Amino acid sequence: MTRQTPPWAIVTIDVDAERSSRDAWAATLDLLDDVAAVLASAEGIAGVETRDPRTIGGPESPQLVVYTAPEFLDRAQRQAETLMHDFGLRGRLRAEVRTDDDWRDAWKQFYRAQILGEGQLLLRPSWIERQPQDPPVELVLDPGRAFGTGLHETTQLCLDRICALARGPAAARVLDLGCGSGILALAAARLMPSAAIVAIDDDPEAVETTRENAIANDLQARIELHTGDVDALGADAFDLVLANIRAQTLIPRAAAIATLCRSGAAVVLSGILDDERDEVARAYFEAGFVRDAAVEPWPRQRGEWVAIDLRRAP
Ligand SMILES: C[S@@+](CC[C@H](N)C(=O)[O-])C[C@H]1O[C@@H](n2cnc3c(N)ncnc32)[C@H](O)[C@@H]1O
Known part of the structure; x- marks a missing residue:
């Protein structure tokens, strides 16, 4: 029938x-x-x-x-x-x-629920129900107009680090640079309850999608949104910066990102192909960052994609 x-x-x-x-x-x-x-x-x-x-x-x-x-x-x-x-x-x-x-x-x-960060965070599309054994902390994120449903290796590398950092000393201000769907800002808001989160993207559609996803997860009060590039943020000081953008965007912004960071701030650079890692790391070392000694192995890798974990030198 x-x-x-x-x-x-x-x-x-x-x-x-x-x-x-x-x-x-x-x-x-x-x-x-x-x-x-x-x-x-x-x-x-x-x-x-x-x-x-x-x-x-x-x-x-x-x-x-x-x-x-x-x-x-x-x-x-x-x-x-x-x-x-x-x-x-x-x-x-x-x-x-x-x-x-x-x-x-x-x-x-083509979509599935994912458990990230050593079992800390459930990421699921709205049409997949929670299972009894799922972690209580969750984000509900449907694929939409902007990049970032958590399936991509570059996003997963950032989410893993957010989960790890959430188990340590609380970050006060977190920046999601190139927020796309807002997935990293949402995860930081969910896992770091006392942190103030700022999300920025130079694509207004992405900022709108982040806004919609923040509302869908009832996190809108925790996330401040901006449209623009790093220079739109003025002299804000962050103690965690998440930037899943391609290497050619990250490299010229090393100094600008350094000025946004407090001394000792953690920075996670993702969206980097294996053969780009040395050039990206060099640019950030020159801008006053050092390798994050707590991260082992360094840099972290998933498939061909690499994440570089840094600290702003005092
Ligand atoms: C690879 S997506 C990452 C999305 C999400 N943060 C994630 O991890 O899945 C990169 C995002 O950065 C944004 N972007 C690229 N260049 C940018 C720039 N110079 N300033 C701000 N955002 C930028 C893009 O519009 C896109 O939404």
């Missing part, structure tokens, strides 16, 4: 990516995230997903998936094709109208 559900439409693009080159693969995923971010705010688009088969398994190549209504399908298809072209990406596109429930929720299979 066919179930009667309102028709939905989907555009799926299998994106060409160079498997043998780590940098080229990462660059393609970055561009795909950019395409998704632009598409997500277009009229009639109900949702946009990017899928990295290295992270989630499943598709053979990276995918861009756009959910829409049948009357917007042609337009969504044209917009996706134009953006792919503008961002220099190529791929094979399929578009279809569907009426089955199975399809409507199929994309949810």
